[in-house]
Structure formats: structure tokens, C-alpha cells
Amino acid sequence: MPLQQVLNYDEETTDTISDHYTRILQDLGEDPSRDGLLKTPVRAAKAMQFLTQGYEMNAENILRSAMFAENYSEMVIVKDIEFYSLCEHHMLPFFGKAHVAYIPDGYIVGLSKIPRVIEVFSRRLQVQERLTDDVLKAIHTTLNPLGVAVVMEARHMCMMMRGVQKQSSVTTTSAFTGAFESERTRNEFLKLITSNLH
Ligand SMILES: Nc1nc2c(ncn2[C@@H]2O[C@H](COP(=O)(O)OP(=O)(O)OP(=O)(O)O)[C@@H](O)[C@H]2O)c(=O)[nH]1
Ligand SMILES: [Zn+2]
Structure with missing residues (x-):
């Protein structure tokens, strides 16, 4: 199922999550009955379902x-390829860019399907390493190419807004299969993703 801009939110699930958010607002010292917050629990419930629709x-x-x-x-x-995910430790966003390559072996895949695969695995609670690996494995096992390469660069809000509070650190993860395990092929890929050729 492709990423949906407007999900068909299951009413019962939305109500249950919304009730939890009402209690969270109370526990944070807020007044959920004040005007600005009246619809917030439902909005937050829908937002979280949207952000985890990859399941x-x-x-x-x-x-x-x-x-x-x-x-x-x-x-x-x-x-x-821009992506937005949620870290599974704090449920705060991490987001950045992904670079994916493959070398076909008899089959090519529709180009848009690669960003769609990234949506499948980023729209969940994740860690960046597993996200990188999930994308790699899905392409490798389905398309069976001569090799797959995935590099992801991201900023983690849990390191920026709270905790260690480092605003400019970027985390890079990478994973390779097949032909990309050879240094020459991997270097060619790394050179191409860092070039400004468009
Ligand atoms: N490896 C990895 N770690 C992540 C990712 N997202 C968040 N983290 C880290 O998960 C760790 C959780 O560590 P804990 O010590 O349990 O949590 P914490 O007390 O909130 O840690 P601080 O963030 O250091 O304040 C932190 O070091 C986060 O930076 C990710 O995608 N990959
Ligand atoms: Zn985190």
C-alpha cells in the first residue's frame, strides 16, 4: 500500500489513542478542555498513526x-531521497536523506518504488541502522540484483532538542550487498552520491 496523504483512520483506534493523549496532557499539567487543546488529542492520535503507517x-x-x-x-x-522517521527510544523525529543504488541482474524496478520502500520502513519506530538494513534487504531479496547500496544521513531531534543538545551532528549509516562489497564499486557509488552532478 502506498503512503497515503489522508489515512482511513480506524475510528476505534483513533479514539483509544486520543484518550491516552488527553491523559498525557493532564499529566503534563495542561488543561485539555481549554479551547486550543480541544481537538489536540484526536489530531495527535491521527498524526502518530500517519507517522507509523509503514507497519x-x-x-x-x-x-x-x-x-x-x-x-x-x-x-x-x-x-x-528525503525521509522522516521516529526514533524508537524517544519517539522523536529523525530525518534526512537516503541514497540508494543497485546493479540490475535481468530486472529493473520502477524508480519511484525505491522512495516508496524507504517510506515503508521509515514510517515506523526505528533506529537508523535498522532502517538502513531494512531498505537494503527488501531490495536485495525481492529484486535479486548484482548488488545493493544504501547510505542514510540524518539528524536526530532527540540529540538536538533534548539530551546532549548537539544541533549540527549528522549520523551516517551505510549497508552494502553483492558487487558493492568490492571497494572499487563501492567507491564509485560513494563518489557519485557526493558529486553535485544533476
Ligand atoms: N544507534 C542509534 N541510537 C539512537 C538512534 N536514535 C536515538 N538513539 C540513541 O539512543 C540512545 C538511548 O540511550 P539512553 O541512555 O537509554 O537514553 P537517554 O537517557 O534519553 O540518553 P540521552 O539521549 O544521551 O540523554 C541515545 O544515545 C540516543 O542518542 C538511532 O537511530 N541509532
Ligand atoms: Zn531518540
């Missing part, structure tokens, strides 16, 4: 829906 999505189905037999066997790179 309902299936990466394999998305990729299989647009796989085409093709003899192209050079590196295909989709870079600068």
Missing part, C-alpha cells in the same frame, strides 16, 4: 508491482 505497508509487493525484464547492468542510483 501496514509491504515493501515486496511495492517492488514486485513494477519490476521489468531489462538487460541493463550498470549502476542505478537514486540519491537525495
Whole structure:
């Protein structure tokens, strides 16, 4: 299922989460009955369901829906794909850019499906390392290419707004399979994602 701008929110789930948010507001010392907060529990409940809709999505189905037999066997790179996720420790956002490459082995995939796979795994509670690995494995096992490479760069709000409070640190994670395990291929990919060629 693709990322939905407007989810079909299940009423019962929204009500339950909303009730929890009402209590959280009270526990934070707020007055949930004041004008500005009247709809906040429902809004927050819907926002959290939106941000975790990846649990309902299936990466394999998305990729299989647009796989085409093709003899192209050079590196295909989709870079600068923005993503937003939630860290599973604090449920605060981490966000940044993903760069994905693969070398086809008989099949190419519709380009938009790569950002869609990133949505599947980023719209959940995550850590950046697992997110990187989830994207890698989904593409590798479904498309069966000669190799897959994933690099993700992100800023973590839990390190910026609270805790250690470092505003400019960026975390980079990477994972590689197949041909990208060779230094030459990996370096070519890294060179291409850091170039300004558009
Ligand atoms: N490896 C990894 N760590 C993350 C990620 N997102 C958040 N964290 C870290 O998860 C750790 C949780 O550590 P704890 O000591 O249990 O939590 P805490 O007391 O809130 O830690 P501080 O953030 O240092 O105040 C922190 O070091 C966070 O920076 C991620 O995607 N990957
Ligand atoms: Zn965190």
C-alpha cells in the first residue's frame, strides 16, 4: 500500500489513542478542555498513526508491482531521497536523506518504488541502522540484483532538542550487498552520491 496523504483512520483506534493523549496532557499539567487543546488529542492520535503507517505497508509487493525484464547492468542510483522517521527510544523525529543504488541482474524496478520502500520502513519506530538494513534487504531479496547500496544521513531531534543538545551532528549509516562489497564499486557509488552532478 502506498503512503497515503489522508489515512482511513480506524475510528476505534483513533479514539483509544486520543484518550491516552488527553491523559498525557493532564499529566503534563495542561488543561485539555481549554479551547486550543480541544481537538489536540484526536489530531495527535491521527498524526502518530500517519507517522507509523509503514507497519501496514509491504515493501515486496511495492517492488514486485513494477519490476521489468531489462538487460541493463550498470549502476542505478537514486540519491537525495528525503525521509522522516521516529526514533524508537524517544519517539522523536529523525530525518534526512537516503541514497540508494543497485546493479540490475535481468530486472529493473520502477524508480519511484525505491522512495516508496524507504517510506515503508521509515514510517515506523526505528533506529537508523535498522532502517538502513531494512531498505537494503527488501531490495536485495525481492529484486535479486548484482548488488545493493544504501547510505542514510540524518539528524536526530532527540540529540538536538533534548539530551546532549548537539544541533549540527549528522549520523551516517551505510549497508552494502553483492558487487558493492568490492571497494572499487563501492567507491564509485560513494563518489557519485557526493558529486553535485544533476
Ligand atoms: N544507534 C542509534 N541510537 C539512537 C538512534 N536514535 C536515538 N538513539 C540513541 O539512543 C540512545 C538511548 O540511550 P539512553 O541512555 O537509554 O537514553 P537517554 O537517557 O534519553 O540518553 P540521552 O539521549 O544521551 O540523554 C541515545 O544515545 C540516543 O542518542 C538511532 O537511530 N541509532
Ligand atoms: Zn531518540
